[in-house]
Amino acid sequence: MNEIGDAYYQAAIAYFESQQYEKAVESFIKAYAYGVYRKEILDHLYACFIMPNETEFRKNYEENRKNLLTVPYEELEIDFIPVSDSKYYLFHRPSEEFIGFFQLDDTSIMSEEIDFESILIADYWDFRQILPFMKERTWDTVYIILNEQAPRLASFFKLPRFYELYMKNAVIFDKTETMKLFFEEYSDFYLPKKVLAPDEQYDYILNHIHRKRIKYSLQKRENVFLSILIPSYNRGGKALSAVEEICRSNYDSEIEIIISDNGSELYKEEYQTIQQMRDTRVRYQRNHCNRGFLENVIRALEAAKGKYAVLSSDEDMMLVKNLPHYLNIFKKNQECGVFFTGGIGMNNFAPLEKENVQYHGFKAILAGINQNYMTGIGYNMEMIRRRALLEYMRQHALNIMVDFYPHCILNFKLALVSDLLECGQPPLWLEGEGEKDEGLKPYMTLDSRERQYVDTVKLYIESGITGSMLCILYIERCWKFFHLLDLALIYYPGYFNENYAAKEEVLEDAKRRVEKNIDLLERYTTSEEREDLQRKINEVFLEFREKK
Known part of the structure; x- marks a missing residue:
């Protein structure tokens, strides 16, 4: 086994000397996993990759955490080994183990279309597990509860542009109780409807707050x-x-x-x-x-x-x-x-x-x-x-x-x-x-339907509609007038039989009214436009007269 570890170690040295730094780091980590030259490997990685960037990591952390985090920099548990501008290998100091790598996105995961819903993420330290859920949609807000995971999750804030890429819509709570107090005190903040957590306690907590809000909210x-x-x-x-x-x-x-x-x-x-x-x-x-x-x-x-x-x-x-x-x-x-x-x-x-x-x-x-x-x-x-x-x-x-x-x-x-x-x-x-249908309603009569379309046209004119658009809207209202009368003739023929001998007489009366009401448009249309309306009204009349 140590022969394999030795081989990885020697390969790492060769890669490093030829400035193939990513391959060098990968080989050092593999050798470390086999238990060989562990102190030398850590000393080398810290001296060549971590410490030269320490000032930058600290600067990134202060810029990224803004008002989201209170964890002191010295308490962060994960160190990052950069092998490119966007790829970093992770080393967990308390366990003295390498825990994979993280690749920064090129652009922010936020989109212009922000979702209505929010998500609550609790008790996860590994941002690589969290990120796919954050990318499901552009959540309105991402609420994160740290609890015991704070020193590890907060470590990711050492990475460049971390806030800009991932945290613009985040609110971070140091512990569960803080989250509860926040949502109980400030009921105008909507409760997250999706929860990502190792157990179901947060579903119960949010449901309890929901019940209190709908029963006892004094705000x-x-x-x-x-x-x-x-x-x-x-x-x-x-x-x-x-x-x-x-x-x-x-x-x-x-x-x-x-x-x-x-x-x-x-x-x-x-x-x-x-x-x-x-x-x-x-x-x-x-x-x-x-x-x-x-x-x-x-x-x-x-x-x-x-x-x-x-x-x-x-x-x-x-x-x-x-x-x-x-x-x-x-x-x-x-x-x-x-x-x-x-x-x-x-x-x-x-x-x-x-x-x-x-x-x-x-x-x-x-x-x-x-x-x-x-x-x-x-x-x-x-x-x-x-x-x-x-x-x-x-x-x-x-x-x-x-x-x-x-x-x-x-x-x-x-x-x-x-x-x-x-x-x-x-x-x-x-x-x-x-x-239950109790017969023809007052608003269904011919007189009422005429008033409805005429009053609509008056609103059109008052709103500044003129010319060809007014004519198009007028003929559309006329068609609707005939259509509604046609339905009334089908479902309530007895009403019209009192005043008209046949369906055609009803439609002819409607046509006369529509033609007369063209006068409403005189100041807002040309004579040519009104003449064209006469022709279109006749077409509408013929359409409904010929219906069976």
């Missing part, structure tokens, strides 16, 4: 990321079920659930149960009387503390297992003002497609104005507040589209200046069972 909740808004009226049982399902989430400081009760006369006991829930995430507010759908939605949005908010009907249920995916989507798409989070159901959710960005302008406007169903629409609240859009909605309360579909108008106003994201898979919502 103001100033760092809410997502407000889940549920305007509700006379459906307390369904609202209670929706809230209870969201409360199954393992998020605490990240979310809030706002129930805005519009002066309900029914299911008061269930609403009272919501109001009395011992969960700091749940906020209940009640109007003294029914102030209308628009005002209830506005009040819910006004109450939101979150950076983002998402609307939900009290009939629908959140699929909380998919919430992490959407928190990431919100965070990584801060340039978007509107988000369509998908759902599954028979009536109100479109089939889920791939994630798709509609850039602000024409396509985003069309997508936003046509998202009639409220559940799943998310908003960048800073954009709403900066543009005073809730006050805008109140000022336009007499506009029937604002009154009936406030979310559509918010979508439109934001689509003028920001992108809209259709989120695709996976779904965030499960459509609830709707109320």
Whole structure:
């Protein structure tokens, strides 16, 4: 055995003399493992590789540790043998053993797309084991607990650019108790959802802190990321079920659930149960009387503390297992003002497609104005507040589209200046069972549908849209007008039979109204553009007249 060790030792000397330093160090380490010339090998490596760089290592350590570490340099247990600008062999002084090598990355592991989630790493000293988990994604924060591993893990901070490459998003605790006190004292810091540790104690610790936060937190909740808004009226049982399902989430400081009760006369006991829930995430507010759908939605949005908010009907249920995916989507798409989070159901959710960005302008406007169903629409609240859009909605309360579909108008106003994201898979919502169909609703009549499209066009004009874009949007509203009438003729033929002899008469009346309302565009379009509109209106009329 010593013959092999001697051979490695002699090879190491030869490599060193020929300035093949990496091969020399590798051979010295192999000889050391065979137990030969151990003192001579250490003396040589320290004299030629470690001590000449000691000043640099100490300088690196002071630069890298910043406010993360308090371990004195003299207590660090691992020394590094450089064989290139990025490759270092490790020697553990207390055990007097070589423990492999470490290769520095060329660039920082941080990317521009920062994840919503954080990770907790505890009781591991070997940064080489930790690094693959840090590279899984660009974590929002990497929390590290040192405990007894401090002298070894901290040694890696002696390496050049270590902070810049790996530690920009790190928070380091000297011991477990410090971590517990931090998260208990500062509840606005989100708990890490992934844990890397040798045992399960940290999962129990974090879950215990989570339970305390949702039951007993006395701090103001100033760092809410997502407000889940549920305007509700006379459906307390369904609202209670929706809230209870969201409360199954393992998020605490990240979310809030706002129930805005519009002066309900029914299911008061269930609403009272919501109001009395011992969960700091749940906020209940009640109007003294029914102030209308628009005002209830506005009040819910006004109450939101979150950076983002998402609307939900009290009939629908959140699929909380998919919430992490959407928190990431919100965070990584801060340039978007509107988000369509998908759902599954028979009536109100479109089939889920791939994630798709509609850039602000024409396509985003069309997508936003046509998202009639409220559940799943998310908003960048800073954009709403900066543009005073809730006050805008109140000022336009007499506009029937604002009154009936406030979310559509918010979508439109934001689509003028920001992108809209259709989120695709996976779904965030499960459509609830709707109320029994009691016949044609007032907003489905021909007169109401006309007012809806006319008032939408008025908002377009007021927002500065003119010329060809206004004409395109006008004809799109006309097509929607005919489409909704066509659906009403299919499902509620009796209503129209009272006033019209045949379907064609309804469509001809609609065509006359659409042609007359072109006058709205006179000051904002050319005569040629309006003449072209007449032709396109006739094409839309013929399309629906010929439908069977």
